Amino acid sequence: MYKVDHFINGKSSSESNKTSKIYNPSYGTEIGEVLCATNEIADKAVESAYEASKAWSKTGLIYRSELILKFRQNVINRSKEIIDLGISEAGKTRPDAEAELDRAVQALTHIAGVQHFYPSHYSQNVAGGIDIADLRFPIGVIVGVGPFNFPILIPLLHSAMALVTGNTYIGKPSEKVPSVSRLYADIWKESGLPDGCYNVVNGDKETVEFLVRHEKVDGLAFIGSTAAAKSLKMLGVEHNTKVQALGGAKNHMIVLPDADLDMSADAAVSASFGAAGQRCMAVSVVVAVGDIADELLDKIKERMPNLVMGVTDDDKTQLGPVISPENKDRIYSFIDSAEPDGATLVVDGRIRSNSLEGCFVGPTLIDNVKPGMAVYENEIFGPVLSFVRAKTYDEAMKITNSNNFGNGAALFTRDGGVAKKWSDEIQAGSVGINVPIPLPTYAHSFGGWKDSAFSETKGFGPSAIEFYTKTKSLSTRWPDPADSKVDLGFPRNDN
Ligand code: NAD
Numbered sequence: 001m002y003k004v005d006h007f008i009n010g011k012s013s014s015e016s017n018k019t020s021k022i023y024n025p026s027y028g029t030e031i032g033e034v035l036c037a038t039n040e041i042a043d044k045a046v047e048s049a050y051e052a053s054k055a056w057s058k059t060g061l062i063y064r065s066e067l068i069l070k071f072r073q074n075v076i077n078r079s080k081e082i083i084d085l086g087i088s089e090a091g092k093t094r095p096d097a098e099a100e101l102d103r104a105v106q107a108l109t110h111i112a113g114v115q116h117f118y119p120s121h122y123s124q125n126v127a128g129g130i131d132i133a134d135l136r137f138p139i140g141v142i143v144g145v146g147p148f149n150f151p152i153l154i155p156l157l158h159s160a161m162a163l164v165t166g167n168t169y170i171g172k173p174s175e176k177v178p179s180v181s182r183l184y185a186d187i188w189k190e191s192g193l194p195d196g197c198y199n200v201v202n203g204d205k206e207t208v209e210f211l212v213r214h215e216k217v218d219g220l221a222f223i224g225s226t227a228a229a230k231s232l233k234m235l236g237v238e239h240n241t242k243v244q245a246l247g248g249a250k251n252h253m254i255v256l257p258d259a260d261l262d263m264s265a266d267a268a269v270s271a272s273f274g275a276a277g278q279r280c281m282a283v284s285v286v287v288a289v290g291d292i293a294d295e296l297l298d299k300i301k302e303r304m305p306n307l308v309m310g311v312t313d314d315d316k317t318q319l320g321p322v323i324s325p326e327n328k329d330r331i332y333s334f335i336d337s338a339e340p341d342g343a344t345l346v347v348d349g350r351i352r353s354n355s356l357e358g359c360f361v362g363p364t365l366i367d368n369v370k371p372g373m374a375v376y377e378n379e380i381f382g383p384v385l386s387f388v389r390a391k392t393y394d395e396a397m398k399i400t401n402s403n404n405f406g407n408g409a410a411l412f413t414r415d416g417g418v419a420k421k422w423s424d425e426i427q428a429g430s431v432g433i434n435v436p437i438p439l440p441t442y443a444h445s446f447g448g449w450k451d452s453a454f455s456e457t458k459g460f461g462p463s464a465i466e467f468y469t470k471t472k473s474l475s476t477r478w479p480d481p482a483d484s485k486v487d488l489g490f491p492r493n494d495n
Contacts, residue, residue: 001030001031001032001033002031002032002033003019003032003033003034003035003177004022004032004033004034004035004178004179004182004202005035005182005201005202005419006035006037006041006046006199006201006202007185007199007200008041008045008047008048008199008200008201009045009195009196009199010189010194011053011194011195013041013044013383013447014035015035015037015038015040015041015415016035016036016038016041017036017038018035018036018038018294019033019034019035019036020034020175020204021033021198022034022089022175022176022178022179023179023340023357023359024088024091024358025090025135025320025321025322025323025324025326025359026033026088026091026310026311026312026313026320026321026358026359027092027311027357027358028321028325028358028359029355031088031089032039032179032471033447034175034178034202034266035202036173036175036202036203036204036207036243036493037201037203037207039210041201042203042207042210042211042214043214045170045200045201046141046170046211046214047216048195048196048199049141049168049169049170049196049199049216050140050141050216051196051342052168052194052195052196052197053138053140053141053167053168053197055194056163056164056166056167056168056196056197056333057137057138057140057167057168057217058166058180061114061115061118061164061166062115064114064163064164064165064166065112065114065115065164066112067163067191067192067193068111068112068114068160068163068164069106069108069112070191070192071110071160071187071193072105072109072112073186073290074187074191075079075104075105075156075184075187075191076105076267077106077322078183078187078193079101079394081183081290082097082101082152082180082183083097083098083101083152083226085151085152085177085179085180085183086100086101086151086180087149087312087313088151088256089176089177089178089179089180090148090149090151090176090177090323091276091312091320091321091322091323091358091359092275092285092312092314092320093275093317093318093320094312094315096181096274096275096320097152100150100152100153101152101153102386103153103159103439104153104156106441106442107153107156107157107160107442107460108156108160110163110442110460111157111160111164111442111472112164113187113319114164114165114465117462117465118136118165118465118469120133120134120135120136120387121133121134122134123483124180126493127493128143128477128493129477129478129479130475130476130477131475131476131477132473132474132475132476133473133474133476134472134473134474135472135473135474136416136465136470136471137166137470137471137472138165138166138167138468138469138470139167139218139219139242139468139469140167140168140216140217140218140219141167141168141169141170141216141217141218141219141469142158142162142167142168142169142170142217142218142220142221142222142468143169143170143171143172143211143212143217143218143219143220144158144159144162144169144170144171144172144220144222145171145172145173145206145208145219145220145221145222145223145224145232146158146171146172146173146174146181146223146224147174147223147225147280148174148278148323149275149278149323150223150493151173151174151177151178151179151180151181153257155171155173155180155181155184155224156166156184157304157459157460157465158171158221158223159171159184159188159198159394161221161460161464161468162219162221162293162437162468163193163197163198165465165468165469166234166469167218167219167442167468168196168197168198168199169197169198169199169374170199170200170211170217171184171198171199171200171201171203172200172201172202172203172207172208172211173200173202174224174446175202175203175204176323178200182200182201182202183478184200185198185199185200189418190263197218197410201451205228208222208232209235210234211295212235212236212239212241212243213235213239213241215239217241217468218241218242219241219242219244219468220232220236220241220242220243220244220245220475221247221451221459221467222243222244222245222246223243223246223280223459224246224247225247225248225379226247226248226379226451226452227247227407228245228247228452229245229246229247229248229454230245230247230451230454232245232454233245233454233455234297243454243455243466244447244453244455244457244459244467245409245455246280246447246448246452246453246455246459247404247448247451247452247453247454248280248379248381248405248407248451248452249280249281249282249284249379249405249407249408249448250284250285250378250379250404250405250407251271251281251282251283251284251377251407251409251410251453252269252283252284252285252286252287252388252399252403252409252410253267253268253283253285253286253287253409253410253411253412253436254287254289254390254393254396254397254399254400254409254411254412254422255268255286255287255288255289255292255296255411255412255413255417256289256290256393256411256412256413256415257289257290257291257292258413258414258415259292259412259413259414260412260414261292261295261296261299262299263412263434263457264296264299264412265296265299265300265303266303266409266411267283267359267410267434268283268286268296268300268436269300269303269304269307269363270436271283271384271410271436271437272286272305272319272363272383272384272385273307273319273383274285274437275320276319276320276321276322276361276382276383277322277380277381277383277385278322278323278381279437280381280407281407281430281438281439282406282410282411282436282437283385283436283437284379284380284385284386285369285376285385285386285388285400285403285454286300286385286386286387286388286396287388287389287390287399287400288387288388288390289390289391289392289393289395289396290390290391290392291388293387294364297346297367297387300365300387301346301347301365301387304347304363304365307319307363309352309353309356309360309362309363311358315449319363319383321358321359321360321361322359322381322382322383324359325359327359327381327382328353328359328360328361328382330380330382331361331380331381331382331384332350332361334374334375334378334380334382334384335348335349335350335364335366335375335384337373337374337375338366338369338373338374339374339383341373341374342368342370342373343366343367343368343369343370343373343375343386344366344367345364345365345366346365346366346367346387347363347364347365348360348362348364349361349362349364349383349384350362350364361382361384362381362383363383363385364383364384364385366383366385366386366387367386367387367389368387368389369386369387369388370388371399371403376388376403377403377404379405388403392431393422395428397422397425399424400426400427401427401431402425403450404450404451405448405450405451405452406427406428406429406436406447406448406449406450406451406452407428407430407448407452408424408428408429408430408431408432408438408439408448409426409428409430409431409432410433410434410435410436410437411426411431411432411433412425412434413433413434419433427449427450428448428449428450428452429445429446429447429448429449429452429453429458430446430447430448436468439489440461442460442461443461443462444460444461445458445460445461445462445463446458446459446460446461447459
């Protein structure tokens with residue numbers, strides 16, 4: 001049993017009057033506890049970040065980039081510890097935790113190259129000897145709040161983007177998986193980051209809301225469920241805190257009649273059941289177009305018994321647990337609702353998971369799913385694949401684009417013309433043609449449409465810089481004082 005504390009102004013802090021339990025989802029057993037911050041502790045973290053920002057915001061871009069590279073190397077040096085925490089706290093399989101760390105290290109490589117996406121506009125001689133430059137500044141103190149499913153990548157992405165752009169940072173990780181964020185505090189310190197620039201405050205909803213309301217907090221980078229994303233965006237508007245809030249998903253994979261069905265079935269199974277369906281880019285709905293539906297359904301079904309389900313400290317495991325007993329119960333209740341709602345339970349995963357001790361849900365396949373059903377309208381966030389039948393491409397698109405979520409989508413086809421039309425028409429933020437999980441690399445934009453994001457900027461890619469910085473325009477003129485005169489007219493730009 002271990003205890004995860006806070007990290008404020010370069011030091012551990014154990015002040016707390018409340019704790020939350022940490023479980024290993026593979027066994028359903030308690031392995032530790034995390035201290036929850038009182039408002040006084042959260043306030044100390046804000047004061048520490050606020051004071052540190054006075055000097056940090058004045059450091060040079062290259063200096064900050066070099067520090068990201070030092071941190072990157074130290075993260076690589078601590079890989080084993082980080083991966084083991086992903087396995088024990090988040091219930092990740094080893095390959096999944098390793099892949100998450102790889103992605104996190106790639107994010108740091110990109111972020112260290114901030115000079116390439118930091119420049120702003122400069123216009124020379126726009127009128128009468130006037131030059132105008134947009135000057136870029138850090139926004140101040142940024143709070144980063146993450147979900148349970150990417151404890152390695154998301155806190156690192158938020159904190160490194162905040163720090164490289166000259167902001168200071170307070171992380172509030174998911175209370176289910178707090179240890180990696182806390183470990184990053186030690187790694188930042190060891191890399192030479194000044195005290196107060198990276199803080200960790202543990203807690204829940206109340207802590208997040210306290211931070212967003214705080215007058216010395218300038219930004220919130222949030223990733224989590226849609227309900228929380230939406231309410232935090234609204235709270236941010238009320239308190240003039242800049243909020244980038246990415247939410248939940250229900251990603252559709254449309255399979256056209258000309259697609260290779262074995263390849264499509266492999267992709268559907270991998271993208272639906274990988275990470276036990278707990279990825280924001282997981283496929284949760286397959287839409288089969290035309291008369292391929294029966295054959296595609298059979299091919300998906302025949303692959304499912306081969307998935308090796310089990311505890312994630314066993315390296316043979318492909319399909320691990322879901323995060324908690326509560327999530328398991330919620331997923332079971334969606335499976336319960338399928339047949340009364342008129343769908344067909346083709347593979348009931350509960351038969352495989354009922355006898356297991358940990359938080360397991362066996363891979364589940366539901367056919368004849370239609371809009372309006374509970375399994376269709378809600379994000380289930382578990383290994384449950386809905387199978388929708390559509391007669392035509394137009395019908396498949398109508399269904400897909402009517403769904404409230406728009407995080408990701410995929411199309412499987414061999415027809416380039418239809419694929420081009422689809423990429424123009426599909427209403428989602430990250431989409432893939434014959435790519436089932438189209439999570440882009442960091443130089444490209446990532447962030448959902450519709451109810452999958454409440455944000456004017458993207459989580460990464462070129463527009464992310466607009467969230468982490470603010471600009472002011474500077475107009476400059478060097479006139480001859482001899483030409484000076486009083487002129488009450490509105491400035492004109494015609495000379
Ligand atoms: P969650 O919303 O329950 O919690 C996320 C974080 O917000 C946690 O740190 C939690 O303590 C805090 N929180 C929860 N409710 C809150 C509220 N009402 N107000 C303020 N803070 C709150 O999400 P989760 O269950 O940890 O993660 C799964 C969700 O995250 C899924 O919906 C998934 O799709 C989404 N997700 C989205 C992306 C993306 O890029 N769009 C990436 C990963 C996960």
